[in-house]
Amino acid sequence: MTEHETQSPSITTTVELDSVSKVFNLGKPNEVHALDSIDLTINNGTFVSLIGASGCGKSTLLRLMGALTHPTEGSVLVNGKSADQARLDRDYGMAFQTSGLFEWRTVIQNIELPLQLMGWDKVLRKERAREMLELVKLPEFGDHYPRELSGGMKQRVAIARALSFHPQLLLMDEPFGALDEMTREHMQMEVLEIWEKTGKTIVFVTHSIPEAVFLSNRVVVMSPRPGRIAADISVSLGKRDFDTRESQAFFDSITEVREALRFKESNR
Amino acid sequence: MVTREETSRAIARHERKEAIRRGVRRVVVFLAFLVVLALVYTGYKAFGESINDAQTEWPVVGRVLPRTNDLTMPPIIDMITELGQPPQRNSSKPLAAFIAEASLFTFREAAFGFFFGMVLGLALAILMLRSRWIERGLSPYLVASQTVPLVAIAPIVVIWGSKSMGWLPFVWQPWMSVSIIATYLTFFPVAMNGIRGLKSADPAAMELMRSYAASRRQTLMKLQLPAALPYLFVAFKLAATVSIVGAIVGEISGGVTGGLGRLILDYASRYTTGPPRLYASVMGAAVLGIAVVGMVTVTEFFVMSKRREGSTTS
Numbered sequence: 001m002t003e004h005e006t007q008s009p010s011i012t013t014t015v016e017l018d019s020v021s022k023v024f025n026l027g028k029p030n031e032v033h034a035l036d037s038i039d040l041t042i043n044n045g046t047f048v049s050l051i052g053a054s055g056c057g058k059s060t061l062l063r064l065m066g067a068l069t070h071p072t073e074g075s076v077l078v079n080g081k082s083a084d085q086a087r088l089d090r091d092y093g094m095a096f097q098t099s100g101l102f103e104w105r106t107v108i109q110n111i112e113l114p115l116q117l118m119g120w121d122k123v124l125r126k127e128r129a130r131e132m133l134e135l136v137k138l139p140e141f142g143d144h145y146p147r148e149l150s151g152g153m154k155q156r157v158a159i160a161r162a163l164s165f166h167p168q169l170l171l172m173d174e175p176f177g178a179l180d181e182m183t184r185e186h187m188q189m190e191v192l193e194i195w196e197k198t199g200k201t202i203v204f205v206t207h208s209i210p211e212a213v214f215l216s217n218r219v220v221v222m223s224p225r226p227g228r229i230a231a232d233i234s235v236s237l238g239k240r241d242f243d244t245r246e247s248q249a250f251f252d253s254i255t256e257v258r259e260a261l262r263f264k265e266s267n268r
Numbered sequence: 269m270v271t272r273e274e275t276s277r278a279i280a281r282h283e284r285k286e287a288i289r290r291g292v293r294r295v296v297v298f299l300a301f302l303v304v305l306a307l308v309y310t311g312y313k314a315f316g317e318s319i320n321d322a323q324t325e326w327p328v329v330g331r332v333l334p335r336t337n338d339l340t341m342p343p344i345i346d347m348i349t350e351l352g353q354p355p356q357r358n359s360s361k362p363l364a365a366f367i368a369e370a371s372l373f374t375f376r377e378a379a380f381g382f383f384f385g386m387v388l389g390l391a392l393a394i395l396m397l398r399s400r401w402i403e404r405g406l407s408p409y410l411v412a413s414q415t416v417p418l419v420a421i422a423p424i425v426v427i428w429g430s431k432s433m434g435w436l437p438f439v440w441q442p443w444m445s446v447s448i449i450a451t452y453l454t455f456f457p458v459a460m461n462g463i464r465g466l467k468s469a470d471p472a473a474m475e476l477m478r479s480y481a482a483s484r485r486q487t488l489m490k491l492q493l494p495a496a497l498p499y500l501f502v503a504f505k506l507a508a509t510v511s512i513v514g515a516i517v518g519e520i521s522g523g524v525t526g527g528l529g530r531l532i533l534d535y536a537s538r539y540t541t542g543p544p545r546l547y548a549s550v551m552g553a554a555v556l557g558i559a560v561v562g563m564v565t566v567t568e569f570f571v572m573s574k575r576r577e578g579s580t581t582s
Contacts, residue, residue: 068475087481094479100472104494113490114480144276 013080014169014201015042015065020074022060022227033226034060037074040220040229042203044168047195049204049212049219051257057227058205059173065203066094066171078169090118092169093162097177099154101146101161108133108142111161118165132160135194152183156190163198170202176211185245188214192240209261213253214240221260231260287569306344313341342543347551350544363545366531367552374519374527375556377443378511381450382560385507388451389458390500394488396459397466414456418514419521422449426522442524449518454507461503465496501568508560516553528553 022035034057042048050058063069064076067083078086086092093114101110111129120128133139136156146154155175162170176184188211195202206212212219213235221231235253237244244250316336334340351364392410396403429445469492477487519529528549535546 063475066479068478087479090481092479094476096472096475098470098472100470100476102473102491102494104497117477117480117482117486117490148276 012044013041014044014078015040015203016077017041017061017064018075018077020061020064020071020076022057022064022069023072026072035064035071036226036228038227038229042201044201045199046218047192047202047204047216049206049216050222051206051209051212051219052222052227052230052261053224054207056222056224058222060227061222062171062173062203062205065169066092090114090165091167092171093165093167095155095158095162095170095172095175097174099146099151099158101154101157103146106143106145107138107149107157110146110157111164113161114165128164129160132164135163135197136160137190150183151179152187155179155187159191159194163194163200168201170200172202173205174207175204177206184211189240191215209254209257210245210250213237213250213257214245219253219257221257223261231257233257233260287573309341310344312336313343316341339540339543342547347544347547350542351548355542355545363548367528367549370526370528370531370549371552371556373443374512374515374529374553375560377446377515377518377527378450378508378556378560380444380447381514382454382507382511384447384451385454385456385511386458386504389455389503389507390462392455392459393462393466393496396463397488397492398484403463410456410459413452418449418453418517421452422518422521423523425449425452425518426524442522443526445522446515446518446524446527449522450511450514453510453514457503457506457510458500461499461506462496465499465503466492468499469495497572501564501572504564504568505561508564509557512553512557512560528556 017038017040020035020038020040021033024032024034038061040061050061052058060069064071065078065083067076067078067087070084076083079089079091081089101107102113105113108126108129111132112125115125115128130139130142133142136159138153138156138160141149141153141157146157149157158175159170159172162172176187179187191202192215194200204212204215214237216235219233219235220229221233222228223230233253233256237247237249237253313336316334319333319335338346351367352362354360355363355366392406396406425448426442426445429440429448430442433440433444466488473491473495474487477491482490515527516529516532518524519527520533524530531549532546532553535542535549539546
């Protein structure tokens with residue numbers, strides 16, 4: 001098997017949600033309306049953040065895109081096909097808050113895992129995994145075990161693993177949620193660097209306003225119970241660097257997102 | 269300059285040394301404990317012998333604590349010297365050789381029982397993982413199977429083994445029936461801990477496997493089984509001890525000769541003529557138990573060495 005075919009260039013939308021609702025425990029006393037008629041289109045190559053309070057359904061939305069759960073109503077298309085088909089075609093990579101590294105595998109073996117499942121040749125697998133380690137700047141840690149790495153390093157390995165088979169779409173669920181502030185800012189720069197280098201479409205779930213603003217072209221603000229899209233804010237800060245966090249435009253966008261969040265809070 | 273490779277190699281070397289040191293410490297503690305145990309035994313024996321009629325009226329000493337003599341508590345030195353003596357008049361073979369032979373015989377039964385119990389237990393665990401209905405339907409029977417007394421099954425298995433195993437390419441030996449009895453005991457902890465272990469895989473890792481469109485078989489082999497290993501090793505240690513118990517009880521209740529069970533039965537029935545012999549053969553069983561658990565522990569050490577420390581990382 002050679003490199004995975006990503007998508008034809010004619011398709012510009014990567015993810016398309018059409019009036020998607022998700023109800024947990026349908027028809028039972030503990031019924032929960034997690035998401036209510038969500039329409040969302042994500043264009044190829046954008047960095048989108050989903051932000052909202054806990055329980056607003058942002059993780060559920062991400063999991064719908066990955067076909068890890070299915071909508072009660074509506075349709076989810078990824079790369080122009082059903083989310084399930086996209087999952088079977090390995091069209092996306094995924095990273096979670098817990099790195100989910102296998103402790104019995106070395107770093108390089110962890111990155112190789114998806115390739116191994118796809119039946120890649122051993123030599124090609126190793127080669128690709130080395131490339132990925134370069135990308136996340138851990139070239140000399142290939143033979144270490146996860147227990148020997150710091151939290152930030154583990155997340156980098158998880159990202160390398162998610163990108164190992166070159167999916168066009170990267171789904172990230174609070175990947176830096178468990179990291180300290182310094183490591184977190186550092187990791188944000190690295191993710192942006194990877195994004196610029198590879199041109200992936202990234203959907204990023206977070207509950208940090210500065211993080212969402214710093215990373216994205218577009219911040220989708222969600223309100224809870226039932227989960228709805230409260231605002232869809234585009235962010236244009238140009239190329240990010242260390243000064244971006246101190247620029248007026250950055251603070252303005254933060255204010256905009258915060259107000260969108262607060263407006264919905266007081267409206268409940 | 270010290271490279272990262274060298275550092276990690278040095279760490280590995282240090283960890284290995286540490287592990288050996290820990291092992292030695294364990295043996296020393298074990299031996300020290302043995303000495304303490306012998307002292308307590310001898311001490312109580314002396315105390316029990318000194319109790320006489322005058323003290324029987326005392327509330328605790330005379331009424332609760334039993335008196336002792338050389339028949340109830342033979343001196344430890346006798347147990348040891350007895351090992352060198354031939355237990356039968358017509359043979360010069362020392363008792364130690366009898367016990368060693370019997371232990372090997374019982375070990376073979378237990379080892380086969382352990383192996384088949386491990387395979388059967390794992391197969392059941394994987395089957396129960398496949399379907400919640402199978403798990404619900406099966407687990408009460410698994411539990412019930414362990415409450416049926418072995419003495420009831422053992423003769424059935426031995427007779428059934430000798431009567432209906434003619435179709436096999438080899439001749440069915442009575443000890444093979446004992447292995448089946450040992451299997452009957454060993455599969456249980458493996459199945460129970462196995463299902464728990466297989467389910468212990470990190471939910472994030474399970475979702476990850478799903479996102480890679482991994483097959484059930486791939487998920488089992490690459491994630492669930494490795495995640496279950498710590499649970500399985502606990503089960504294997506339990507299984508190793510019960511395989512010995514199963515073999516001994518199986519021998520006794522199935523009337524199979526040649527192993528420790530028969531030896532213990534013999535020396536128990538002739539206890540008054542030589543109490544140290546029974547003690548010595550029981551110690552043979554204890555040593556066998558410690559040896560098999562030791563084997564599992566050593567295997568565990570090598571298999572799990574990669575994740576020895578900080579195994580909570582995920």
